[in-house]
Amino acid sequence: MGRNIIGMTTQQNTSTHQSPKQQRSAAVVGAGQTGVTAALGLLDNGFAVTLYSDRDQRGLRDDVPATGTALEFGETQQAEAALGLDTYTGRAPRHTGLSVRIAGPAEDGERPELIAFDGDFAGYVGVAVDTRLKADERLATFQKRGGVFIVEEVTPQALDTIAEAHDLTLVATGKGGLVDLFPIDESRTVYDRPQRTLLTVTTRGLGYGPEVFAHRGPAGGAHSLFSIVADQGEVWWGPYLHKDAGPTWAFLGWARPGSDWEKRFNTADSAESALAVVKDLYRDYLDWDLPEVLATETISEDPHSWLKGAVRPVIRAGVGHTSGGHVVAALGDTAITHDPVAGQGAQGGLIQAQRLVAAAATHRGPFDEEWLTRQYAEFLAARGEDAAKVTRLFLSDPEFADVGGQFFATAAVDPAFASALVGLLHRPQSFRSVDTAEDAARYVAEVTGADPAELLGRFAPAGRFSRSDYRQLVAAG
Numbered sequence: 001m002g003r004n005i006i007g008m009t010t011q012q013n014t015s016t017h018q019s020p021k022q023q024r025s026a027a028v029v030g031a032g033q034t035g036v037t038a039a040l041g042l043l044d045n046g047f048a049v050t051l052y053s054d055r056d057q058r059g060l061r062d063d064v065p066a067t068g069t070a071l072e073f074g075e076t077q078q079a080e081a082a083l084g085l086d087t088y089t090g091r092a093p094r095h096t097g098l099s100v101r102i103a104g105p106a107e108d109g110e111r112p113e114l115i116a117f118d119g120d121f122a123g124y125v126g127v128a129v130d131t132r133l134k135a136d137e138r139l140a141t142f143q144k145r146g147g148v149f150i151v152e153e154v155t156p157q158a159l160d161t162i163a164e165a166h167d168l169t170l171v172a173t174g175k176g177g178l179v180d181l182f183p184i185d186e187s188r189t190v191y192d193r194p195q196r197t198l199l200t201v202t203t204r205g206l207g208y209g210p211e212v213f214a215h216r217g218p219a220g221g222a223h224s225l226f227s228i229v230a231d232q233g234e235v236w237w238g239p240y241l242h243k244d245a246g247p248t249w250a251f252l253g254w255a256r257p258g259s260d261w262e263k264r265f266n267t268a269d270s271a272e273s274a275l276a277v278v279k280d281l282y283r284d285y286l287d288w289d290l291p292e293v294l295a296t297e298t299i300s301e302d303p304h305s306w307l308k309g310a311v312r313p314v315i316r317a318g319v320g321h322t323s324g325g326h327v328v329a330a331l332g333d334t335a336i337t338h339d340p341v342a343g344q345g346a347q348g349g350l351i352q353a354q355r356l357v358a359a360a361a362t363h364r365g366p367f368d369e370e371w372l373t374r375q376y377a378e379f380l381a382a383r384g385e386d387a388a389k390v391t392r393l394f395l396s397d398p399e400f401a402d403v404g405g406q407f408f409a410t411a412a413v414d415p416a417f418a419s420a421l422v423g424l425l426h427r428p429q430s431f432r433s434v435d436t437a438e439d440a441a442r443y444v445a446e447v448t449g450a451d452p453a454e455l456l457g458r459f460a461p462a463g464r465f466s467r468s469d470y471r472q473l474v475a476a477g
């Protein structure tokens with residue numbers, strides 16, 4: 001069946017500049033946002049492309065939760081723009097910075113409130129777009145331009161037939177799917193299990209003006225919020241573009257193993273119960289932001305607007321073989337899975353897709369193992385490994401404890417460094433050369449032009465974070 005349909009594509013595809021005889025064929029398995037982006041990019045670069053999905057288009061949009069929050073920044077938006085795709089920066093509420101609060105572990109019933117800063121995104125914005133919306137819109141364009149979309153759960157046997165029939169086969173089936181074809185790269189994979197339990201829920205009820213989260217800083221609701229409670233975990237709120245409700249706010253929480261938060265997260269079984277868990281969490285642990293959180297409501301028309309689970313951060317071999325020995329490449333979460341604490345998964349998948357499309361468009365030889373292996377090695381060197389390392393920093397990995405302590409304390413006293421620190425989410429490469437406290441001091445000096453020790457000497461614990469008076473504001477009209 002695959003071959004007949006591929007033949008049809010050759011004739012139907014109007015976007016190619018090559019004659020049907022010369023036209024190269026590609027198969028992409030998995031129609032999440034990474035797979036669809038690669039498929040559309042290859043199609044627009046003259047390939048005859050067949051995209052395989054275990055769900056039909058409506059099911060991909062309406063029957064599943066979003067894979068994640070998918071907050072992305074400038075470098076990822078540039079990759080999408082290079083493919084001629086909408087970056088959503090004109091449609092989604094924009095994040096112009098990240099406001100951070102860090103509280104220590106409770107001692108004698110008191111929890112010290114330690115670090116507060118607001119880092120501006122310097123020269124770029126963040127947008128968090130529902131992965132279902134992005135995949136749906138790109139899939140519609142893909143089909144309109146002559147790409148072939150086949151609804152079929154691809155088995156390892158079927159993948160062998162598909163890979164035999166195509167010049168290039170990409171596997172973008174996410175963290176599950178056909179992931180076992182790509183062995184874990186033990187030399188690059190640090191953790192043997194998930195580091196956090198995750199809970200997410202999307203809500204409406206809050207705007208983005210300076211009156212929202214005004215206690216955090218002048219940007220108010222234009223900044224997303226990240227709080228760390230040392231012995232429990234981390235929480236994030238950010239402006240989000242939901243597929244049905246449009247501009248909304250998303251919550252994402254990380255609970256440490258064995259924590260009270262983990263017990264609470266595990267009780268969620270619907271969007272409503274997830275939001276109830278979140279509101280209680282803010283009452284009991286994060287009351288500085290409570291009034292805004294209490295003003296949020298679930299999105300009743302989308303029962304899938306929440307998610308719980310855990311992600312083991314893993315880097316896999318980027319190239320695998322089918323049972324018949326055909327070579328296939330892993331893309332997106334199938335290649336690298338990040339814990340979302342530093343927002344690297346969706347970003348990495350989109351950048352990887354763009355790089356692969358650009359390289360394939362100009363490559364004239366076969367897409368063989370040597371070529372695919374080189375592309376993946378280059379992606380790992382250009383971003384993939386840096387993204388994994390920054391994720392470890394934001395997970396408070398003990399190996400980066402000194403670095404993290406210095407970075408977050410310095411951010412609290414120096415706005416330029418606060419901006420550089422939150423900028424690691426945009427360009428994790430800046431963290432590449434930082435491994436020790438000495439490296440961290442050198443990086444601080446580079447960014448600020450000041451003496452790192454003098455900056456650290458100015459740090460004093462926040463004492464008590466400003467509390468929100470949003471409720472009084474709303475009540476006063």
Ligand SMILES: Cc1cc2nc3c(=O)[nH]c(=O)nc-3n(C[C@H](O)[C@H](O)[C@H](O)COP(=O)(O)OP(=O)(O)OC[C@H]3O[C@@H](n4cnc5c(N)ncnc54)[C@H](O)[C@@H]3O)c2cc1C
Nearest residue numbers: 030032034054068069070071154174177332333345346347
């Ligand atoms: C809670 C959470 C928050 C996140 N926040 C961020 C963030 O802020 N920023 C960021 O950059 N990243 C974030 N991420 C990561 C990001 O969401 C993912 O990296 C990204 O969405 C993965 O996209 P994908 O297309 O690779 O995989 P998926 O979205 O999983 O798509 C895979 C597709 O393949 C299909 N499929 C599976 N098996 C088969 C088969 N055998 N045959 C055919 N089809 C198949 C699936 O049904 C699915 O449609 C977050 C992740 C989580 C869990």
